[in-house]
Amino acid sequence: MKQIKIGMIVFPGFQLLDIAGPRDAFSEVAVLSGGAQQYEILTVGTTRGSVQSSSGLTVVPDRTIFDECPDFDTVIVPGGLGIFQAYDDPALSSWLRAHHKQSRRIAAICNGVFALGAAGLIDRRTVTTHWMDVPRLAETFPRTRIEPDFIYAKDGKIYTTAGVTAGIDLSLVLIEEDFGRTRALEVAKYLIVYLRRAGGQSQFSPLLDSMAAPESQSAAIQQHLLDNLHLPHSVASLAERVNMSPRNLTRVFTRDCGVGPMTFLTNARLDAARRFLETTDVTIREVARRCGFDSADNMRRAFHKHLQIHPADYRQRFLTGNELGTSKAKRA
Structure with missing residues (x-):
């Protein structure tokens, strides 16, 4: 023994x-x-x-x-x-x-x-x-x-x-x-x-822990991104929106938020996708579209890179009302 x-x-x-x-x-x-x-x-x-x-x-x-x-x-x-x-x-x-x-x-x-x-x-x-x-x-x-x-x-x-x-x-x-x-x-x-x-x-932890203070220069940029996740964005387009150079925008945003604007955008899209997967049964392709990912495959790659889990597996674990371990959620 x-x-x-x-x-x-x-x-x-x-x-x-x-x-x-x-x-x-x-x-x-x-x-x-x-x-x-x-x-x-x-x-x-x-x-x-x-x-x-x-x-x-x-x-x-x-x-x-x-x-x-x-x-x-x-x-x-x-x-x-x-x-x-x-x-x-x-x-x-x-x-x-x-x-x-x-x-x-x-x-x-x-x-x-x-x-x-x-x-x-x-x-x-x-x-x-x-x-x-x-x-x-x-x-x-x-x-x-x-x-x-x-x-x-x-x-x-x-x-x-x-x-x-x-x-x-x-x-x-x-x-x-x-x-x-x-x-x-x-x-x-x-x-x-x-x-x-x-x-x-x-x-399990919030992805959006880098929100800018309401009075900061970056708060309006963040709100614009959060309200328009489905649209294409770039540092250049955001800089033009607030009349800054791309270099200065990146410097100011990183100072205020701890991450660059494109990193924040990726995190925001992932966080929104998580909420869709947890609370709806819309297809993964549709979740990707609503959250601004170019394709379902791109969203899968982002999930795996940042969360080490695929969207379908995430939904299976966390979908609200899935207590019995069987999900009616669509996987494609």
Whole structure:
């Protein structure tokens, strides 16, 4: 029998699903292998006594960071609203540093990566986290390399993930490392999830986070583009509209919005296409036309380049009213 010890940290205000999701995935290994392969999982509290999650449910940890713990193969730190009160606790940081040295790997789910940062474990490492926490993570730990669109990242023995349900993605990665792809695929099938999720976090985060301030020179240009996505545009035509040179327009727009006008236009068209795919059953060809793409093929290429997913697959996952997994949406 092969057994792997995992320690899961719990702190006041932790995200329950960050613990429950991976734990359920790990437990299925023993069921599917008839007990020949299994994980031994212990929860480790940052405080003594029961620990309340952000949803209000409580967990009584098996150990605390103040107790003697076994040598864990893997340590997992969940995220949750409470991380911002817990992550820079010197006792937690010391515990994580000690177990980082002796463990094969250490992982953080969602914004649990802040605890790894406070312990000094992600300097010059490539990590990811929930897209909403990326700016704060970058500001707090400027020596860290952040990949905001990754579902999970691995850098040496440090593993990090995007938000909440990405903990299940992480658990499948670990199961595949430990017991092989076949076992990981069996667990994924049992849980009815993808072994490898297509696309990154951009599927779920707003694309239009580069809106200009209302009083800026670029706001009128953005509104014109948003109102006329179906029309052809160029830097030259936009510059002529506002009586600027193309070079000056690009400089001003990039200053006000953080991206150039053509990049903003592509993002706006993609965002509009996403809304059509999520809420209507019009054909992909018609969505492309309404959003200003030259053809359905061009829209497919843009989706794959920017979102790592094709429009038909995006619609299948996110179409409103598609709860039963069957879509009447047209695919062509």
